[in-house]
Amino acid sequence: MSEQNIIDNTKAFVKKTLINAEGGHDWFHIERVYNNAQLLAKNEEANTFVVCLGALLHDIADYKFHNGDETVGPEMARNFLATQEVDPEVITHVIKIIENISFKGGNTNRDFHSTELDIVQDADRLDALGAIGIARTFNYGGFKGRALYDPEIKPHLTMTKEEYKLSTAPTINHFYEKLLLLKDRMNTATGRRIAEERHLFMLLFLKEFYAEWQGEK
Numbered sequence: 001m002s003e004q005n006i007i008d009n010t011k012a013f014v015k016k017t018l019i020n021a022e023g024g025h026d027w028f029h030i031e032r033v034y035n036n037a038q039l040l041a042k043n044e045e046a047n048t049f050v051v052c053l054g055a056l057l058h059d060i061a062d063y064k065f066h067n068g069d070e071t072v073g074p075e076m077a078r079n080f081l082a083t084q085e086v087d088p089e090v091i092t093h094v095i096k097i098i099e100n101i102s103f104k105g106g107n108t109n110r111d112f113h114s115t116e117l118d119i120v121q122d123a124d125r126l127d128a129l130g131a132i133g134i135a136r137t138f139n140y141g142g143f144k145g146r147a148l149y150d151p152e153i154k155p156h157l158t159m160t161k162e163e164y165k166l167s168t169a170p171t172i173n174h175f176y177e178k179l180l181l182l183k184d185r186m187n188t189a190t191g192r193r194i195a196e197e198r199h200l201f202m203l204l205f206l207k208e209f210y211a212e213w214q215g216e217k
Contacts, residue, residue, distance in 0.1 A: 003049045006084045010056045013080055017060060022143050024136035025062050029127060033058065036123035043190050046115045050090055053081070054097035054120040063102070074098050097121075103128075103164075103178055122191030125182045130198030133179055134205055141171030148172065149213065175206060 015027045037055040041048050057080070061073035074095045081091045096112040101121045127133065141148070147170040155176035159167065169177070183199040186192040211217045 001085060006086060007049075007052050007056070009084055010053060010080070014056050014060060017076075023139045024143075025059050025064075025140075029136070030056060030059060032127050032132065033120070033123045036126050037120050040119045040122055040188050040190050044115055044119055044188060046119055047090075047093075050093050050097075050116045051119050053086075053090070053094045054101075054116060055123055057081075057094060058098055058101050058120060058124060060098075070099070070102075103182075118187035119191075122186050122188050122195075125186065126191060126194055126198065128179055129182060129195055130201050133198065134202060137174055137179065138171055141174070144168070146171050149209075172206075172209070175202065 014030055018025070018027050018030065021027070034052065034055040037051050038048075041051050057073075057077040059073070060076050060080075063070045063073070077098055078091060078095055081094065086094075093114065093116065096114070097117045097120050100112045100117055101124055103125075128136065138148075146168060149172040150170045153170055153173065155173045156163070156167070156169065157177060159177065164177075167177070179202060180199065183192070183195045186195050
């Protein structure tokens with residue numbers, strides 16, 4: 001089977017699997033990350049087949065929607081890729097990308113490194129920034145029934161992985177606990193350039209949000 005056929009089959013598999021997913025982690029999120037990854041890969045020496053598969057399968061079963069279980073996604077991806085007779089080394093690389101891509105509070109060190117992971121991680125993080133990032137954040141907050149903002153609840157910037165997974169903080173706090181930290185954690189030059197612009201847009205949004213919250217305008 002050709003690489004393009006495998007990619008096409010993977011797209012179909014992901015679309016079907018995520019048909020009822022939360023709006024910030026649905027097929028359209030995957031598609032945006034896939035497109036971002038291809039853009040970033042143009043300026044890097046990378047295995048584009050691994051990049052494409054990693055981007056398409058990175059959220060096949062996000063732990064946030066599986067009771068915090070981080071093994072479901074890698075297992076689903078591994079089983080699917082095996083049906084496509086993908087080379088075992090490629091499967092292993094893709095699984096490592098899935099296992100290491102997540103932010104998880106920002107205080108967890110990656111135990112695997114590759115250019116392909118750098119690209120897919122940047123592509124995923126770009127979708128957490130800018131206008132799309134803002135929309136996804138509030139969509140997820142609404143999905144979880146979280147408050148928009150509570151001035152009495154301050155952002156927690158030193159969360160452990162478990163604290164991050166269990167957090168129920170207001171949505172605005174997520175900007176400080178994750179989104180505004182991403183600009184300085186990008187791996188690729190192209191990712192950093194795009195993140196810079198999206199970061200500034202989020203700062204403008206927050207400035208407007210607080211002004212409206214306080215009745216200043």
